[in-house]
Amino acid sequence: METFIIVLVFAGVIFLMFNMFRNRSKRMKAAAQESRAAAAQGLSISRDLFEAEMGHRAPVEEFHVVGNEARVTFGVPLGESDDEILNDLLADEAIEVLRDRRHTLPIEDVDTVVALAGDPPRELSRRKLHAPGVLPEPLGDVGGLSFRHIAHDPFAAPFEDEGVDHATLYTTRSDAPPDELGPIRAELDIPKGLDRGMRALGTNPDELNGPDFVLSLLRMFGYGVTEQAYEGSYMALKGGVSTYIVTDAYQPGDHPELEERVIRRFLGDFSTSGADRGMLITDKYSPFMIHEIETNQPKVRFVTRERIQRFIDSMSLG
DSSP: OHHHHHHHHHHHHHHHHHHHHHHHHHHHHHHHHHHHHHHHTGGGGOEEEEOGGGGGOOOEEEEEEETTEEEEEEOOOOOSSOOHHHHHHHHHHHHHHHHHHTTTSOOTTOOEEEEEETTTTEEEEEEEOSBTTBOOOOSSSSOSOOOGGGSOOTTTHHHHOTTOOTTTTSOOOOSOOOSSOOOGGGGOOOOHHHHHHHHHTTOOGGGOOHHHHHHHHHHHTTOEEEEOSSTTEEEEEETTEEEEEEEEOOOTTSOSBOOHHHHHHHHHHHHHHTOSEEEEEESSBOOTHHHHHHHHOTTEEEEOGGGHHHHHHTTOOO
């Protein structure tokens, strides 16, 4: 009898352990299926950040009609010196803001449009209308800011170079990187046109970081962007072409070189995203392995610390 009880208890323990492992296996399998399903949904798991038309709009903080003046305050960071071209761009944009608001506000008496920005706000420019309440025709097909006609699209250009050996398209750092990396902005020469464009869309180039830099350029070049499930990842759409973009920003204490696990995760996420192309942008240095990846996977690009300047230069903004 005692032997029978021992056998029964032993059998019960085995049964419980079997069920525990089976349930754990089911949970892991279900989680994996959910992960694959979420990744395969691509854009459907995302949060909309901005439409393509947002590349034509400067962020507005305040709008007031005071007497015969329409006063528009923009949330754009200003440089240390006055920029007459940026001021003119914002003056044009202020007129477009007034054009949008005229459907809900009476503007019959408005004969002057004033653009302001800064902290505290200061007047940048003013435009006199030809007659009270009469606005000039919109500039181009779409009113508002536009920078796309004066620069190459840095996201499209690397993918359009047919027949280029992408393994040698960019160089990588040959010596060992330092243990700690300084701010990437100190190493970059940002053309005036790019500086102006980023400010007009609300990004301060003097406080450059990876995600803000990428999002500002995507807006500038007319992409619609949605934020993906993984932090720092985006899906950009333009002209029927989708680009899966991952940013990996350096933080103090991080390894200064792009880690293999980040690369592998990016490649895996890109392969299940359904995107036409994939790009990883980081202010860390690149390992040599990215050469082989770019050679074997022409739809994938890496823009690392030693490549960012050339990435910026490819825009040819003056």
